[in-house]
Amino acid sequence: MKRVVVKIGSNILAHDEEGLDIKRIATISRELSDIQDKGYDVVVVSSGAIAAGMRKLGLKTKPKDIQHKQAAAAVGQSTLMWAYERSFATWGKKVAQVLLTRDDFADRKRYINSKNTFLTLLSYRVFPIVNENDTVSTDEIKFGDNDHLASLVASLVEAERLIILSDVDGLYTLDPKSNEQATLINCVDAITPDIEERAGGAGSVIGTGGMYSKVLAAKRAVAHGIIVHIISGKKEGVLTGIMEGRLAGTLFRPREEKLSSRKGWIAYGSRAKGSITLDDGAVKALIENGKSLLPSGIVSVYGEFDIGDAVYCLDSRGNRIAKGLTNYAASDMKKISGKRTSQIEEILGYKYSDEAIHRDNLVIL
Numbered sequence: 001m002k003r004v005v006v007k008i009g010s011n012i013l014a015h016d017e018e019g020l021d022i023k024r025i026a027t028i029s030r031e032l033s034d035i036q037d038k039g040y041d042v043v044v045v046s047s048g049a050i051a052a053g054m055r056k057l058g059l060k061t062k063p064k065d066i067q068h069k070q071a072a073a074a075v076g077q078s079t080l081m082w083a084y085e086r087s088f089a090t091w092g093k094k095v096a097q098v099l100l101t102r103d104d105f106a107d108r109k110r111y112i113n114s115k116n117t118f119l120t121l122l123s124y125r126v127f128p129i130v131n132e133n134d135t136v137s138t139d140e141i142k143f144g145d146n147d148h149l150a151s152l153v154a155s156l157v158e159a160e161r162l163i164i165l166s167d168v169d170g171l172y173t174l175d176p177k178s179n180e181q182a183t184l185i186n187c188v189d190a191i192t193p194d195i196e197e198r199a200g201g202a203g204s205v206i207g208t209g210g211m212y213s214k215v216l217a218a219k220r221a222v223a224h225g226i227i228v229h230i231i232s233g234k235k236e237g238v239l240t241g242i243m244e245g246r247l248a249g250t251l252f253r254p255r256e257e258k259l260s261s262r263k264g265w266i267a268y269g270s271r272a273k274g275s276i277t278l279d280d281g282a283v284k285a286l287i288e289n290g291k292s293l294l295p296s297g298i299v300s301v302y303g304e305f306d307i308g309d310a311v312y313c314l315d316s317r318g319n320r321i322a323k324g325l326t327n328y329a330a331s332d333m334k335k336i337s338g339k340r341t342s343q344i345e346e347i348l349g350y351k352y353s354d355e356a357i358h359r360d361n362l363v364i365l
Contacts, residue, residue: 044084280316
């Protein structure tokens with residue numbers, strides 16, 4: 001399978017006061033067209049709607065409240081798509097607009113429907129241009145940044161690679177904008193706490209995500225067996241270069257034991273409705289022995305969730321050690337927590353399952 005997802009941030013496509021950079025969009029469109037001509041399916045996750053809307057509305061700074069962000073996105077999204085439409089048409093290519101919210105990934109049926117739409121568009125050699133649906137999103141359902149969205153889309157379409165275009169050449173040992181001693185990290189075999197620490201820092205004035213959000217996106221993607229590149233989006237030829245095997249930016253190697261599509265959805269797509277604190281024995285059974293979660297290992301239950309909802313499993317220190325789909329609603333889970341499986345039917349009057357969460361519906365985090 002040859003499929004790649006390319007994420008393009010606002011800081012690549014737009015200027016603070018001048019709006020969209022049409023020349024840059026044209027250059028990127030040409031490179032992406034070249035990649036498609038070499039046999040790849042290409043999905044584009046693109047920011048820029050709010051930045052384009054800021055220009056139209058005469059705003060000098062990015063709006064902070066959700067209403068003005070939505071208004072700017074509504075005004076700017078058509079401009080963004082028109083820029084892509086014209087640029088790709090130059091190379092005889094077609095584009096399609098795909099706007100997503102967090103709930104499109106959290107709901108399993110909508111997740112599958114979204115996947116089918118993507119695969120159909122790609123079968124027609126169309127470039128899906130994906131963005132968060134800022135016009136209708138609220139603080140509760142926003143992705144927060146399109147790096148997160150790109151990692152979810154990459155797993156959704158089962159991409160081979162995720163390429164994130166940044167305003168720097170990749171991940172550095174230190175912040176290259178403020179420290180001359182910073183050196184580029186060419187390859188990351190495992191995303192450790194040290195790697196996450198090196199990526200800390202705020203994003204640009206226009207964008208919402210910095211290097212930290214890109215590394216977190218890479219962490220999600222490599223768990224699905226996806227190769228991730230963070231490269232400069234402002235240098236011509238780098239994008240096509242890495243697809244030809246040339247070294248550029250930072251490469252994140254995929255995990256050898258990748259998550260299945262279903263478990264990947266549980267881990268990163270589903271929305272947790274609550275949490276369950278486990279005793280040390282249950283934590284060991286889940287992490288070391290790959291067991292299901294039994295009611296006897298549950299210490300406490302938080303939140304209001306129903307059968308089939310996703311919940312986090314916490315250790316005694318509050319760390320998230322797993323995430324899974326529960327077999328019991330919160331009200332019933334509280335009643336059977338700490339009890340043996342043989343007591344479930346006596347306590348509830350029914351027994352759906354011996355397990356609170358079956359290991360097939362559980363992902364270790």
